[in-house]
Amino acid sequence: xxxxxxxxxxxxxxxxxxxxxxxxxxxxxxxxxxxxxxxxxxxxxxxxxxxxxxxxxxxxxxxxxxxxxxxxxxxxxxxxxxxxxxxxxxxxxxxxxxxxxxxxxxxxxxxxxxxxxxxxxxxxxxxxxxxxxxxxxxxxxxxxxxxxxxxxxxxxxxxxxxxxxxxxxxxxxxxxxxxxxxxxxxxxxxxxxxxxxxxxxxxxxxxxxxxxxxxxxxxxxxxxxxxxxxxxxxxxxxxxxxxxxxxxxxxxxxxxxxxxxxxxxxxxxxxxxxxxxxxxxxxxxxxxxxxxxxxxxxxxxxxxxxxxxxxxxxxxxxxxxxxxxxxxxxxxxxxxxxxxxxxxxxxxxxxxxxxxxxxxxxxxxxxxxxxxx
Numbered sequence: 078x079x080x081x082x083x084x085x086x087x088x089x090x091x092x093x094x095x096x097x098x099x100x101x102x103x104x105x106x107x108x109x110x111x112x113x114x115x116x117x118x119x120x121x122x123x124x125x126x127x128x129x130x131x132x133x134x135x136x137x138x139x140x141x142x143x144x145x146x147x148x149x150x151x152x153x154x155x156x157x158x159x160x161x162x163x164x165x166x167x168x169x170x171x172x173x174x175x176x177x178x179x180x181x182x183x184x185x186x187x188x189x190x191x192x193x194x195x196x197x198x199x200x201x202x203x204x205x206x207x208x209x210x211x212x213x214x215x216x217x218x219x220x221x222x223x224x225x226x227x228x229x230x231x232x233x234x235x236x237x238x239x240x241x242x243x244x245x246x247x248x249x250x251x252x253x254x255x256x257x258x259x260x261x262x263x264x265x266x267x268x269x270x271x272x273x274x275x276x277x278x279x280x281x282x283x284x285x286x287x288x289x290x291x292x293x294x295x296x297x298x299x300x301x302x303x304x305x306x307x308x309x310x311x312x313x314x315x316x317x318x319x320x321x322x323x324x325x326x327x328x329x330x331x332x333x334x335x336x337x338x339x340x341x342x343x344x345x346x347x348x349x350x351x352x353x354x355x356x357x358x359x360x361x362x363x364x365x366x367x368x369x370x371x372x373x374x375x376x377x378x379x380x381x382x383x384x385x386x387x388x389x390x391x392x393x394x395x396x397x398x399x400x401x402x403x404x405x406x407x408x409x410x411x412x413x414x415x416x417x418x419x420x421x422x423x424x425x426x427x428x429x430x431x432x433x434x435x436x437x438x439x440x441x442x443x444x445x446x447x448x449x450x
Contacts, residue, residue, distance in 0.1 A: 085117065085156050091146045091218035092428040093210050097135030100429045101147065101217065106210045113160045114225030118153025121176060122238040123216035124419075125435045125443040126150055126246050127273060127345055128369050132207065133432065138371050141207040146215025148445070149206030150245035152178050152238050153221055166228045166396045176232040178245045178403075179223055180396045181205060197253070197393035203227070217428055219447060228396035233407045239416035240406050242444055247274035248402040251343075254366045254391035255282045256398070258339075264289035266337040268328060270353055271344030272300035274418055274442055275367050277307060279341045281405075281413060284308050288339075292331060294324060295344065299420070300441055307413055321352040328356055337361065347372040354380050354388075362387045422446040 089108055092101040111117050129147060131137040155175050165171055182203035183190055189198035203224055208214035213222040223229060232241050261267060267283040269276045272295030283291050284307075293304040294313045301312040311331060318324050329336060336358035342349055345367040351374055357363050363386060381388065406415050420440045423431040431443040 085220075089213075089219035090425060091210060091213070091215065092148070092425060093144045094133055094147055096143045097133065099133075101133070101432070103426055103428075104210065106146070106213060106218070108220055109211070109213055109222050111157045111159045111222070112225055114162045115159040116155055116162055116171075116177070116223040116227075116229065117157035118151075118177065118221050118223060119156050120151055120153050120216055120218055120221050120445075120447050122152045122242050122447065123148045123218075123445040124150030124242045124245060125431050125440075125445070127435065128246075129206075129432065130436050131370050136370055138369060139204075139207070144210060145207050146210055146213065146218055147206050148216030148218070149181075149204070150242060151205070151216035151221055152176055152232060152241055152245065153223070156220070159225065162225070165230050167230055167400050169231045171229075171231070176238070176241075177223075177229045178232060178241065178399060179205075179227050179229040180249075180394065180399055182224055182227040183395065184226070196395050217425065217445060219425065219450060230396060230400045230403060233403060236403060236406050236410070237416060238448070239419045239444075240410060241403060243274050243278065243415070243418050243442060244399055244402040244406070248278045248405075249394035249398040250366060250391070251275055251278040251282060252398040252402045252405070253394035254341075254364055254389075255279070255286065257389050257391055258362065258364060261286035261288050262338050263287045265339055266290040266292065266332050267339045267341065268292045268294065268337040268353075268356060269341045269343055270349045271295050271342070271346075271367055272304050272312075273343065273345075273367075275345075276300075276341070276343035277304060277418065277441075278402075279343050279366070280304055280307055280309055281409075283339070283341070285409070290331070292328060292337070297438055303417055303441065306417070321348075321355070324352070325356050332358070335359075339364065341366065343367045345369060347374045350374055351376055354384075354386065357384070357386060359384045360386070362389060365390045366392075418442045419444050425450075
């Protein structure tokens with residue numbers, strides 16, 4: 078038995094990557110039948126992620142054979158619920174018309190899920206944004222199919238799509254990463270490398286976690302301006318201060334020559350790793366979140382021993398991190414203008430323009446807006 082919403086079509090438009098390195102094509106694809114436990118959503122908004130640029134060029138660490146529908150940051154409105162799908166991961170009742178977001182689907186039945194207890198490393202993970210068009214598992218489309226094993230969470234009524242869209246990738250990843258820190262040291266100085274969504278959300282968790290001083294290193298100017306609006310104590314523009322040594326000198330001046338207790342890599346730029354290790358205080362911690370491209374760098378491991386550093390790598394998230402990020406937005410929206418992270422909205426047919434703007438760095442978070450379709 079399937080609960081239906083009227084006027085759901087048999088096909089829909091989707092942006093398909095025909096081959097690596099090629100522009101996306103708008104194609105008409107079949108909407109699959111909803112299985113028991115599955116969910117069909119009308120895509121309300123889909124975010125463009127920096128990793129989408131790596132995906133479309135085939136240089137992300139994970140690959141899938143094209144063609145496939147891209148888009149892994151989605152807010153969808155439920156139009157069909159498969160039998161047995163009654164509640165979200167937090168126990169909230171699901172109904173037709175509810176807005177949801179969701180995690181990649183983990184099996185909870187493999188070595189990494191059950192023994193290591195790190196579902197982010199699941200050996201049988203079902204992902205979104207790199208699946209064949211027939212499966213409709215990508216957000217750059219009018220509709221998307223959420224497979225039965227996928228865990229979902231409702232978007233709180235108080236939270237808009239613009240406020241929530243970052244939860245579907247950047248904010249949940251930051252929430253998972255900061256969980257590994259077991260807290261920011263009270264009054265610590267935190268340097269954040271990168272002023273994109275991952276860096277901006279890291280700034281918020283550092284501030285709310287008790288950081289005494291926050292320094293954001295990045296570019297362009299519009300991202301740094303939002304960082305200042307969100308409470309960064311200092312920003313360093315890499316378009317103006319181009320040399321790592323010069324940036325380190327500024328940071329040392331701001332930390333009485335000691336360096337920051339915590340550095341967060343949120344840039345996605347591999348050479349930033351070397352700069353971060355060089356900059357962090359002796360005995361400090363370096364949290365690496367943004368590096369998703371397997372590009373090698375020259376690095377001297379002795380620095381880790383000589384400085385007694387902790388290097389903490391974090392990739393991905395599970396559904397509790399989505400939930401926590403949404404609750405953070407709900408309870409802090411009077412303090413931070415979360416919607417400002419979406420700097421431009423596009424029609425689905427403008428997807429290649431959105432990706433080009435993301436590559437050029439002119440937008441913080443471009444988003445496909447289907448709400449008027």
